[in-house]
Amino acid sequence: MMRILAISDKINLPRLVAAAKSLNPKELVVITSAEANVPADKLIIAKLGDGLNECWVKLVEEQLDGYDLTMMPSTRNFKEIAARIAARKEIPYLSEVLDVRLEEGIVVSRMIFSGRGIEVLKTQLPAILTLNLDPYEPLEGQPSSVEELEFNCSPQVKLLERREKEAEVDLTKAEVIVSVGRGLKKKEDLDIIRELASLLGAEVACTRPISADFKWLPEERHVGMTGVRVKPKVYLALGISGQIQHVVGFRDAETVVAVNIDPEAPISEVSDYMIVGDLYEVVPKLIEEIKRRKS
Amino acid sequence: MDIVACVKLVYDETQIPLSGDQLLIEEAPVKISDMDKNALEEAVRIKEEKGGTVTVVLVVTGPFDETILKEALAMGADRALIIEGDELVGHNPFRTAQAIAKAIKEKGIGYDLILCGEGSSDQYSCAMPAMLAEMLSLPVATFVGSMEVGEDNVIVERYLEGGFERLEIPLPAIISVTSEVNEPRIPTVIQIMRAGKKEKINVSASELNLSYPQVELVEIKALIKERKREKLEGDPSEVAKKIADILAEKGVI
CATH class of the missing domain: 3.40.50.620 (HUPs)
Known part of the structure; x- marks a missing residue:
């Protein structure tokens, strides 16, 4: 024992x-x-x-x-x-x-x-x-x-400052996630992604380049190996190629729906439904369709 | 400033072929572990600003590829210390840290700063830098996303799950870096060719009298998540309807 x-x-x-x-x-x-x-x-x-x-x-x-x-x-x-x-x-x-x-x-x-x-x-x-x-x-x-x-301790290292992240979101609890990758061409285009997310009651997430390299979204929205691991009912992957460092982050999603212009993108292997298309054409139509069904 | 950058060579995990539930690991190409590249890049940048030397320390715990080692040297290191031996193979950060600690002492490699990646692309234990610090009795900061080296100290910002921690650390020290710290350079072909002439110091593990807790590898399996993998094609309005159907079926709309 x-x-x-x-x-x-x-x-x-x-x-x-x-x-x-x-x-x-x-x-x-x-x-x-x-x-x-x-x-x-x-x-x-x-x-x-x-x-x-x-x-x-x-x-x-x-x-x-x-x-x-x-x-x-x-x-x-x-x-x-x-x-x-x-x-x-x-x-x-x-x-x-x-x-x-x-x-x-x-x-x-x-x-x-x-x-x-x-x-x-x-x-x-x-x-x-x-x-x-x-x-x-x-x-x-x-x-x-x-x-x-x-416990008295005199450390060699000196603490200068601690800052909390502006924790606006905890993706691990999200039921629906709309996630973007490098298929997104500029920061302003996040507006339509946010519109879609808000219609679905979803959180917006991203791959590492979007948060770490472009800084379009905060790090806490980065799904992947060195980011957050999520388990939503639906993970909508838009313009995401499907690199494994990202894929590991949504492994436990119930259903994965991907939109990607490249039919051969690795994301097709790790999604339940792969829509071959341009997110810039598909997302506006999807927003229209959801609005139509809701009204 | 004399800097040691610890580098691991790993099988490129993005290119491991699959056969049933087995990973054909050894068929993948070899690369420098992702975040070790950031560590090496940071070492070279500090040297470029402040002068000094950069020594790449490589423990061969898995694959070895001479060309990839040259690539590391071509990024701007002055020399390489290569520690090899059958007993080093496999997952054991304690053993790796001990091999580095003993080899740099044995070979009289001086250092003001030791830089490592936060974790390796294959195992991602994130243990080696912290263990090395203990073995060399040095202060350590892990998961550093930005840093500023001064005369006799270094100010670091640690990137943690819930926020950031800024620390002042006296030199000599060990720092493990995250990928946010820099964008590693890509050496040119000529730089890689010239790197072949740089100094290489070889150490055999058997010279080092290593003693470490044993960890036994029982098995490795592929982690496969079954997905439907249905491809849906059509014009944007058609596929939008199909996505809406899926969302409705899942109770999202």
Whole structure:
């Protein structure tokens, strides 16, 4: 029977606890930075000053001994923290884990090659994992005990500023997504895309070039390997060629409808319906058709 | 300023052929891992502005292709340190980081700054830079989307899921960069040809006494999502009606 240490920020904690509980640990201890309502045997609220990664690393390093498994969410911060602790402790670390099972050590699966494949890896305990928490439902409940922990840390790195993104949207919750790629010729043309989206009650999303290179849309609307992974009922892909770094982002969409001028574009292989046509002709007609049906 | 840029060569994941549920990985061409190119580009830009040297460090954990290595050197690096050996093959960021840490010590490669990509195009563990920092006892900033190098420090902006974090880090340090940090240059054919003459230092893994936690690869499978893959053709009004039908069927309109 295992002892598990779960370390998380506030947002990811209820789903991380669900992941930890699914392994039926004998004991589950949670370290987080704020009060939380999760069914752990012990909840440790760490007071970490600026909460820099360096301080998390030092804190967890001190707490880790005696646990079989240490679990964290696969966020960018925790991927750094987990890797650093694994290096200090010289124990195995596996990242972005999709699925974990116990079997003389642990067996995990994780995505590779931008989502083209899954690899199954096996290693011994103790180990550290960062998990992709999408498959887990948040778990709430009373911790059996709560403890506060003051942790003094003088980091080498100095925090100058933190800025939150103007979080206007959470694409992971969108039911319908209208997404554009490089088939869109200029920023102003987003107007018709937005009109279509608003008729459908959809969110607008894009491929990486549209957000990162052209900056026509904010990064939080970028669907893909290094962007957001979405699971809408309908994903409407307009002028998107279908590069795999993008495709992995909408893998879990129920239905994918693509409009692309090139019948051979790779998007045709990964969509349910591929409309061969120019989005500049099809989208206005689609807007007309939807308006007609709504009236 | 002396800069080390860590580079991984990988099979181009966009060109891996499929056979049933198997990926024919070794049939794909080799490339420089995408974000390692950004790291190398950033290293060369800093050198161009401030002087110094750029050393490309390459751990051969999978494929190796001399031409691709030349391409990396042609981007503006001065020399390459190549670490090879059977025991390095496979997914083990701890082992890769240890090989780099030990090899640059062994060969006396000096550095003020070590740059890496945020993660590799094949495994995307994002672990190696942070582990290397621990092994060299250096401060680290990961997922850096913009950076400004000063005399004895570097100001970075980390790109995180919910926002940005600006940090000041004393040099020497390790930075892992995201693709937003720059647009990598494409070397000319002449630059690639000339790069063949640049210094190459070879290190065998067996010289390094590596010791690391073992991770065993059980299997690799293709990740296939079944789609209907129906092609709809017709004039714009016709196909618009068909799309509307699909949307209605899904309860969207």
